[in-house]
Amino acid sequence: MSSDATPDPYADPLRFGQRVQILRERRGMTQAQLADLVGISPHTLRKIENGQQKAPDLDRVMRIAEALRVRDLAELTGHPDMHVDLFIGPGHPRLASVKAAVDSFTLGSGIEPPPVAHLEARLHAAWKARHEARNHREVVGRLLPDLIRDGQALVRHADASASRRAAQALLAEAYSLCQFFAAYQPDSSLLWRVAERGMTAAQESEDPHAIGVAAWLLAQAHRDSGPRHFDAADAVNREAIAFLAPLLPDASDNVRAIAGALEFELGYTAARRRETGTAWRHWDQASRMAKKLPRDYYHPITSFSRAIMGAHAVTVAVELHQGGESVRQAAKADKTVIKSKPRRARHRIEEARGYQLDGQPDVAIATLQKAHEAAPETIAYNGYARRIILEEIESKVAERRRRASDLAMKVGILAA
Structure with a gap:
């Protein structure tokens, strides 16, 4: 390693401030940006990083960890006895089998594909089970390996362009379900493989709803990777909205709903940037789109609906660190039931x-x-x-x- 390489916080017992600086720079954040997210002045953060001020109390340490999306608290504190996973789980017991299904590509014709209608029904049942289950990762993780393998087999065996597009749409849906499972698991590369393969399958399907869902999930993957990827998240969202916009007058409820969900995602990312006006403007637009949907409608994947907009308002207020407003929105949102x-x-x-x-x-x-x-x-x-x-x-x-x-x-x- 060259002498001017960034120090590895795992390798050297650096003081807290140095660790903050290293992790901040790896996230591509300025001192002003991190200070704003944590709720301190840039001057105070500068003193912490320079070692002129001792490490803050636990509350402030946790806020710094949240802003930097630190996965293990020991990475920030340097204390080996503080191995606490923050933004990623320890790994679900079914992660290995799901990963094996994603990574496996059977090039031969040994696996007989199911009928299209059969796979459609199983995917529908899987989404329903996910929404109804308390331990939803266990339920989905049990179903995913077969759903992914059968979706891949259906694509391989498709012998006409129309049937291949239909198969790609179902495979994209299986990958979408898989991304919900893979989120916050200790394998970020798996999450990206699933997100990118889902988008590829959706584009091959030429199905507007499949493309919208894949874009919604890919944008979230970008945003959750940190501030340096916020622009990429917005680009995916905007391109998908522009693609769907001409179709909306004659579109199904599902397509109109995914367009509304994409609109809200622009507001969510703006809130993460602390762009108050932009965040609420996109929320307003998404709310207007939700009101055009039937009163009891829920999107089968994103839960986008009239009822969900109250919960989305809470999210925007929280990301903007508007404590009083988030409490007010929470009181309003609790009048509706999220299924x-x-x-x-x-x-x-x-x-x-x-x-x-x-x-x-x-x-x-x-x-x-x-x-x-x-x-x-x-x-x-x-x-x-x-x-x-x-x-x-x-x-x-x-x-x-x-x-x-x-x-x-x-x-x-x-x-x-």
């Missing part, structure tokens, strides 16, 4: 973030308990939820500390 248990749990986590920002940690912990009741596997793999729980384990209020510790054991952060 999908994983999506309901995620909404509860976003609400908990809002309550934490608003200085209501007891309500935040209570809300995370509701998230755990709705879908334990959602909260177990969510870094924001884990950060709040870890903060409140250190609370000086005994009852709050006890409730946070109990939840931490349920989620798997602490050993029983």
Whole structure:
């Protein structure tokens, strides 16, 4: 390694400030950007990085970890006894079999493809099971290997252009389901393979809905990779919206819904940038699109609907760090019921973030308990939820500390 190479925070016992600087620069963030996300002045952050100010308290350390999307707290602190996974789970038991199915390519004709209608019905049942299951990764992980292999076989055996396009649409849908499983698993390369193959299959299918869903998921993969990839996320979203726009007057509800979901994603990314006006403008546009859908409609993959817009408003407010506004939006959103248990749990986590920002940690912990009741596997793999729980384990209020510790054991952060 050359002498001017970036030091590896795993290799050298660097002080906290140096680690912050290294990880910030790897994320492509300026001091001003990180300071804004953490809620301190650039001057204070500069002093922390230069070692002129001691490492901050746990709350501030966790906020820095959140902003830098640090996967393991030891990576930031340098303490080997602080190996706490933040934004990625320990790995689901079914991850190996799903990965094997994604990585396997049978070039021969040994696998007999199922009838198209049969695979369609199984995919429909898989999405339904995902939305209804509390442990949705277990349910989906059990189904995915066969769905992926059969989708690949269907594409290989297609003997006409129309049947091949139909097969590619089903394979794209299987990859979309797989991306939900792969998110927050300790294999980011798998997530990218799935996202890119899903987009390739969707484009080959020429199916507007498949293309919209693949774009929605690919944009999320870019955004979750950090601020340097926000522009790429926006580019994918905008191109997909432009592709769908001419089709919308005569489109199905599913196509109109995925267009609305893509519109909201632009607002979500803007909120991550702290662009308040832009974020709410895209939310407004997505809300208008949702109101054109039937009142009881839910998109089968994204859950986009009239009802979900309240939850989306909470997300925007939280990402903008508007604590009071996020609490107000949470009160409005709770008037509707989100049918999908994983999506309901995620909404509860976003609400908990809002309550934490608003200085209501007891309500935040209570809300995370509701998230755990709705879908334990959602909260177990969510870094924001884990950060709040870890903060409140250190609370000086005994009852709050006890409730946070109990939840931490349920989620798997602490050993029983």
